C-alpha cells in the first residue's frame with residue numbers, strides 16, 4: 001500500500017503519471033525491480049511485532065506486502081487519484097476481497113445485473129451462502145441503485161461500467177452521490193486512463209489488471225483503490241484471504257501501465273472502425289461500443305470517459321449457430337477469453353465468460369447465442385476488419 005505525496009501530481013496528465021508512477025525514492029533503474037523474497041530479516045522482536053500489524057510493511061512477509069507489488073499499487077493509486085491501493089492475485093481476488101472483506105451475515109448489497117460472469121456468480125451464488133442478501137438492478141436505469149438501498153442494511157452498492165460484455169454504462173455522478181453504503185465500481189474495461197470513478201465520489205474502484213492494465217496476457221492481477229481507511233480495512237481481510245499479488249505479475253502490471261495510454265487509444269479507434277464496418281453488414285443485428293453514435297448511452301459515454309477501450313460486442317442474426325461458426329471461422333483473431341492484450345480475441349460469452357449463468361439470466365442481460373465479444377488488439381485495423389468480414 002502506498003500514499004502519493006508528490007505535490008506536483010495534480011499538474012500532470014494521466015498519460016504522464018502512467019509513465020512516471022511507482023518508482024520508489026532512490027531507485028535508479030528504469031524498469032521495475034523484481035523482489036522475489038517472501039521474507040526479510042527483522043531487527044528486534046519489537047520491530048517485527050510492529051511490522052506484523054502494519055498495513056504498509058513492504059519488507060516483512062509477502063502475503064502482507066512486497067516492494068514490487070507496492071510499486072504497482074502506488075502507481076495505480078496515483079493514476080486513480082486515490083490515497084491508497086491494494087493489489088490482489090486476480091480481478092476476482094480483488095472483488096471477493098471487497099465483498100467478503102466488507103460484508104457480514106445479515107448485510108445487503110445492491111448490484112447491477114450487467115456484470116462480469118464471475119462477479120455475478122459470487123454475488124448470486126456465494127453471498128447468499130454467507131447470509132448476505134443481494135438485490136440486482138438495471139444499472140442503466142436512472143435512480144435504480146438508490147431505490148434498491150435498504151437504509152441501515154445495505155453495506156455495498158456494486159457497479160461495473162462499461163459492463164462486460166455489452167458495454168452498458170452507469171452514470172457515475174449518480175452513483176457517487178449515494179450516501180450511506182460504500183459504493184464500488186469495477187472499471188476494468190475503462191482502465192484508470194479512461195475514467196477515475198473516485199473523482200465522482202465513488203468510494204472504491206476495482207480493476208482486473210489482468211486485462212488492459214498489464215496488457216500483454218502475461219499477468220493475473222487485480223487492484224482496489226480508495227481512501228486509506230477503507231484500503232486498510234480491506235488489508236486486514238486480504239492477508240487472511242491470501243489472494244495476494246505475485247511480485248512477477250505486479251512487475252508485468254507496472255510494465256503494462258507505462259504503455260497503457262497509446263495501446264488503449266489505438267484499440268479504441270480500431271474498435272470504432274470495426275464497429276462501423278459491422279453496423280452496415282446484413283448478418284449483424286446490432287453492434288455495441290461506447291464510441292459509436294448508435295450506443296444507447298453515447299452522450300453519457302462522451303461525457304464520462306477520456307477514452308474508450310477496444311472491447312466491442314455484436315449480435316449475429318443467425319443465433320447460436322452463427323455465433324459458434326463465426327468464432328471458429330476467424331483466422332487472424334484468436335478464439336480466446338480475456339481482453340485488453342495485443343492480440344485481437346473473440347469470445348462467445350454464452351459458452352465462456354458467462355457460461356455459469358442460466359439462459360434466463362443471459363437473456364435478462366441481453367446476451368444471445370449469437371452474441372460475440374471482440375477485444376481489438378494492436379494488429380493493423382485493416383487486417384482485423386478483413387478477417388472479420390471473411391468470417392461473416
Ligand SMILES: *Cc1c(COP(=O)(O)O)cnc(C)c1O
Nearest residue numbers: 090091092116164188208210221
Ligand atoms: C476479467 C474481469 C474480471 C475478473 O478478473 P480476473 O483477473 O480474471 O480475476 C472482473 N471484472 C471484469 C470487468 C473483467 O473483465
